[in-house]
Structure formats: structure tokens, C-alpha cells
Amino acid sequence: MDITKLLNEMLEKKAKGELKAKDRYTIPMQEMPAQDAVARRSNVKEVATGYTAEQAHLEALRCLQCPTAPCIEGCPVRIDIKGFIAAIADGDNSKALEIIKQNSLLPAVCGRVCPQEVQCQEKCTVGKKFKDIGQSVSIGRLERYVADLNQSSAVPAVAPATGKKVAVIGSGPGGIVVAADTRRAGHEVTIFEAFHKPGGVMVYGIPEFRLPKAIVQEELQTLEKMGVKIACNFIVGRTRTIEQLMKEDGFEAVYIGVGAGLPKFMNIPGEQLVGVYSANEYLTRANLMKAYAFGKGADTPIAVSKKVAVLGGGNVAMDAARVAVRLGAEKVYLVYRRSEVEMPARIEEVHHAKEEGVIFCTLQNPKQILGDDKGNVKGMEVLRYELGAPDDSGRRRPVEIPGSEFVLDVDTVIVAIGNGANPLLQQTTPGLQFNKWGNIVVDDNCKTSLEGVYAGGDIVLGAATVILAMGQGRIAAAAINEYLKT
Template sequence: MATKMLQFVKTSGEMPAKRTAEIRRQDWLEVYGPYVRQKAEEQSSRCSQCGVPFCQIHCPLQNNIPDWLKLTAEGRLEEAYEVSSATNSMPEICGRICPQDRLCEGNCVIEQSGHGAVTIGSIEKYITDTAWAEGWVKPPTPLRERDQSVGIIGAGPGGIAAAEQLRRLGYQVHLYDRYDRVGGLLIYGIPSFKLEKEIVARRAQWLADAGIQLHLNFEIGRDATLQELRSRHDAVLVATGVYKARDLQAPGSGLKGIVAALDYLTASNRTGLGDDVPEFTDGTLNAAGKRVVVIGGGDTAMDCVRTAVRQGAVSVKCLYRRNRANMPGSQREVQNAEEEGVEFVWQAAPEGFLGDDAVTGVRAHSIHLGVADATGRQSPVVIEGSAHTIEADLVIKALGFDPEDLPTLFDAPGLPVTKWGTVKVDHRTMMTAVEGIFAAGDIVRGASLVVWAIRDGRDAAAAIDSFLVAKAAALAVAAE
């Protein structure tokens, strides 16, 4: 058992064993293997137990990272899991897909001192995977059942987090989703080599075991309007996320073979789950044997390029208008992609697409990075006379996501939205202008990280609880 922390002075940082790129290209398994217990304890003992834990400060969930690192170093894994899960509804998922290099690990004090960050994400994954294996992860059992019910629209990370917290408080929780599985982007958007699907399915079963009612293949606006759902429940939370793909208006953008990133990733994930996907079978959303160009520089673009590699693409190129240092995605993902054979075409942007019926190439121009804007990022400026052609049989647009038109989709014209199309809420209460209807996650803040959706879902649950407690108290006073 470890008796000391601060072992970074004599123990170097070490990730779990990483499978070789050549092997990874051939399957859909996760990149890193698990820690053995001894290694997890050793790596946890490197933590400096900072007086001001910058890792915790830069975690959207404010996870008590130094505490569960110390417990892990001491071999007290069940306690480490209890601390970890107290602030995080899905630590086994965050440990796998959070961009730790931009959040907790990127702000680790010993990383800044040149000793290399504590491998926080891998240890978080190890703690929770051990907890599942040992049977420590149990469905919440409320101290008392409440009569009040809450309907949650969207079974993605925000909706799941809110459902868990509300169920712990004893509310009757109903989770609605238009798709046939729980998870949202966790199940259909993120590839298995980052998040194996049985991990999500296990969490979905845990929700059902907790007594949360799952209503799948249920579409608001088709199976019930938002107002009808509001009449069934004491409160409703809108946690749909954002799914509308941003488009690129350029000559030739209507050619066959130019597809949206989420359509492409969903087809791949559904096929991996055993579903029949005609667009994958006929090659429309399958990169096998094709020259693939992905446009974009975020984590979704990295998911696309690495998926194309595994599908057997002849070549995979990522076209991004800024340089590597300015990429919004995880640098760890960029490194993994490069190892697997992806070619990055830095400082290049499309101006059009070539082809008669189907795309045969991307016409791009080179970019010069000019003066930095208010955020510190340099503005892209087109270099005159730099146009060139990149051959392509499949072009995937990974340009980000915008909100769908929820007032129309939900048959709820009174639902207020901002000029960006996100649902407008009072950020103190997370409630919309319609009493009893709350909103949280990407549908409020715009496309963001899974960990932020979890944070928003937990905050929304607390806000809904305050609303329902006050409502019940007012009714009790009125009845006297």
C-alpha cells in the first residue's frame, strides 16, 4: 500500500499499454488497455496533492481528483469510486472520452513543472471499471418515493445525468428519446475505438434498474407535443443536444459522395451494433476503398478520419484552415490519427468541389494566419493564387452542429429561443419562460463537451428539485 504521495520526483508518468497503430487500424477496440492495480496505484501516487488543485478547478464537474487519486494510491478503490461518482454521473465514460489534455491533465501542476501530468483520465477509467467488475455500482435507491414526476426529453449525457440525480431524490422519472437506444451521441456519434458500446448499454440498463421509465422511439411533435408532455408531468427538461449539421455552401456541394459527419458516424456505429444500414451497405456512407477527405478540425473530424481508416479507405486526409496549434480538438486524438496513417493538410480550406455526378476532388486554397482576434486565435486569410485540387471519392463535412428548430419540431411556438436557435432559459433557475419547462446541455449552451452536458444535467436536476419542492409547499399551504 502506498504511504506517500508526491512520487512524481522519482516516478515518471506512464499511460496504460497502447496498442500499436497497425493493430488498431484493423479493429474497433479502444486504443489503451487497462491499468493493472499496481500501476494504477503507482501513477496515482505521483499526485502532488496541491493546495490549490488546478486539475479540479479546470474540470467542469469539479471532480475531487486529488482525493480519489490518494485513495487509489492507498489501495482504497471502493472509497475512490464513491468519491469519483459523487460528482460525476458517468465517470467510466468521462475517463475515456474527455479531452483530459485540455482540461484536468493539461492544468496539472506537475505537468507545468515539466514532470509530466498525472494520468488522471486513465486512473478514473480504472477506478470505475473496477467498481463495475466488483459490483460496487448499484442503482440509486431513494430514501423516499415522491409522487411528482419529471419528463426528460433526450437520453444523451445531459438527460442521463439529470435522470440519475432526480431519481436519487425519489422523483418518478421518465426519459424520452427519438432513437431506439439510450445514449444519444455516446451510442451513435462516438466510435467504439473511443467508447465501446457495451459501456453505454451497461449504463442504460442501470437507469432502467433504478426505476427510470425509458420511452424510446418517442418523438416530441409526433407522438406528443411539448405541451401534452408538460400536462403529464410536474416538470419537463429539454436536453436534446444539437444535431443539425453546419453546412458548407460552395460550388459542387450537392454532388454525390459529400456527406455530413454525423450521418457517416451514425451509419458506422449502427452497423457495428448489428443494425441493417442500407446507406452503409450500398457504399454511400462507407469509406472502404475510397479516397477520403474530412473537412474540419474538431473531435468529430478526428472521429471521422479514424473511422475511415478502420473501414479500409485507400487514403484519408483532414483539411483544416488553421494550424495544429489552433485545432479545437484534442491533441491526443490528432496524434492517434497520425499514427494510424491520416494525413493532415494544415492551413487549407475548400472553395468548391469537382465532379459531374459524384465528387472527384476538393478544390482548396491555402491559408495564411493573420492578426489574432479577441479570443487570441489568428484569423485565416486566403492566399491569392494558391488554389489546388485534392482528389476525393468521399468528402465528410465535420463543421460542427447547430440546434434544430425546436418550437416547430415540438409543436411549441411559445418555447423561447435565442438568435442562435438555442433554448432561452433563466440561467439562475434553468427554466424557460414557460413555467415548469427547463432546458440544459448543448441545446442551451451550443455544441460542447460531454462533460459539460453532464454538469448541466446535474445542475438542472437541482433546479427542478427546488422548483418542485416550492410548488409542493405552495400547494400544501393552499390546502390548509
């Protein structure tokens, strides 16, 4: 059916107060428009191009406005999802954005990178009705739609100066939230960033084709307009220690949002060969350092690969595989120990990766990486697995099939199996308490063992998401503002 006609029909019913649940169920879930799968293999432009106005309006009408609104429970920052979708359905997109912004500072980012299918959309009544999460109301796409409409970037009001200084370590999603919330309370805020460009994982990690850097830049500019200072090339712990910031430089509160930042490897033979990368390194070279333009304005090289194996099944693995496709690899294999249903990556990323020709090798795990006499990767020995009984995580444990080894012909291997905790602050911050994995120990208010020092995101949680980091940032900022009142 023609989408305009359908929308008009539904709006007519709505106006008369006759739009019933059974009508809403008839509206087809609106697919996300995307760049052509072949064309996008050779560009770095955003893949998902965003809803049209009609699509967004229709999708919003799919929401039942159920009284319990279980979706809100599924959101780590408790956005009033029901409320913002009602606003879109009423045609009031700016009100929708206002509602989102009460809880989330970065809707254009979260609409794109949140794993909605295990958060808000997992709980959606519409999805439950169809017994298919894929049929849930597309909350993330609607969030992105209204966020993208907001062209005028109004600068949030800042309370009169308190004369107190807050240091935010790390300019990723958590740091941005803490900076905004503490600045709004009137404190003098400085963000310290180790890299030469701010934005954290949203700039070095998540590729342009999934999260355009212009969006992140805009958020950072808003912060600067609010009066937040951003000091790049500043490694807290080395350039200045936390103790120096607090005792000598006048900062009364500190937020640590440094991310995880110590890539894990498999500990299998051959991992030191040339052509083996951590996903962090591969993505940083490609995204932050723009290695895709090597020799054409950018100076950081990256392997020129023909056949690439990416190890892992999360979003970072998908990002690395899809970057490899765009860098011109002929074959990209995604090697994952479990089966596809256990993959932690967003469904949309898995779908996009497959469309782009990434070959999924599930229930397989590398045994060793093989090298030639010059120390370059020339292949990877892989073992096949089958699913056994469920393990502690509730997922069925992969069990190796003896004798099933075979060699995958690859020249590059990218390890995307997560990050450990970066030891830099542990080495340089006496008194700060860490757990046995090197993560910072905090209480319910994100307060650490040191007076005035708060922490959140990956360095606390181990492996989190943009939205969880933001959620913790919110909590920490509130606690910091409270702490600085005294």
C-alpha cells in the same frame, strides 16, 4: 527502470512518510497502453486499453497532493480530484470511485472522452513544473481506471415515491444525469428518445473504438433498474408536444437535453454531390446503424471510399477520419483551416489518428467540391492558408494565400465543422424562448422561459462536451427536485 521495482520503492518511501515532491517528479508519466496501430486499422475494438494496476498506482503517486488542488477548478463538475487520486495512491480504488461518483455519474465515459488537457490537466501543478501539459498527472486515465474496476453495478437508492412525473427529452449524457438525479429524489421519470436505441451522442456519434457501447448500455441498465422508463422512437414535439406531456400526460417537469442536431455545411459549391456527408450522418451510419457490417447482418449502406477528406479539427473530425480508416479507405486526409496547435480535438485523438495513418492537411480549406457527370465526388479544390493576427477567439486567424489552389484527389468528403440548433422544438413549442441561433435561453438553474421546463447541453450551449452536458444536467436536476417540492 522496472515498473514494479519503482513502484515498490516509492511505496516504501510513502509508508515511511518520506515521499517528497522531488521523488514524485522522477516517476515517468505513464503512457496509455493501446492496441497496435496497424492491427486496429481493421477492427472497431477500443484503441486505448487502459492502465494496469501498477501503472495506475504509479501515476497516482505522481500527484503532489498540492494544497490548492487547481485541477478541481478545471473540472466542470468539480470532482474532488485530489481526493480520489490520494485514494488510489493509498491502494483504495473503491473509495476513489466513490469520491468521483459524488460529482460525476459517468466516470467510465468521462475518463475516456473528456478533453482533460483543457480542463483538469491544464491546471495541474506537475504539468506546470515541466512546462508541458503532456506531463500533467493523467487524471482522465486514472478516472477511467477506477471506473472500469467497478464490476458490481450497485443500484443507487431511490427515495419514497413522490407521485410526481418528470419527462427527460433525450437520452444522452445530460438526460441520463437528470433522470438519475430526479429518480433518486423519488419522482417517476421517463426518458424520451427519438432513435430506436438510447444513449444519444455516446451511441450514434462517438465510435466503439473510443467509447465501447457496453459501457453506455450498463449505465442505461442501471437507470432502468432504478425504475426509470425509457421510451424510444418518441420524438417530443411530433409524437407528443411538450404542452401535451405537461397538460395531458401529467408530467410536472420537463428537461430538454436533445443535443444540437442540425449539421453545418461549408456552403461551398459541390456540397450536394453524392459522397458528401455530414459527420453526423457518416458516424450514425457507421456506429448506430453498424454500416461496417453491411451485407453481413447490417442493412444500412455507407460509401465504399478509397480517398476521403474530412473537414474540421475537432473530436468529431478525428472520429470520422478514423472510422473512414476502419471502413477500408486507402487515404484519409484531415483538412483543417488553422494549424495543429489550434485544433480543438483531444491530443490523444490527434495522436491516435496520426498513428493510424490519417494525413493531416493543416492551413488548408476547401474552395469547392468537384463532381463527375453522375454527380459523384471526384475531387476537392483546396486553398492554402497562413496564420495572421489573432482573432476574437485569441487564436491566430488563418489568411488565405492567393493563387495557392490545388486539387485533392478524393471520392468522399465528410464535413465535421459543428452543428446548429435543431428547429424541431422551436417549430412545435410556443412560448419557449430561443436566441437568434436557435439555442434555448435558460437562467443559472437551467430553467427556460416555460414554467417547469428546464434545458441543458448542446441545445443551450451550442457546442459542448459530454462533461458540460452532465454538469448542466446536475444543475437542472437539482432545480427540478427543488421545484417539485412545492
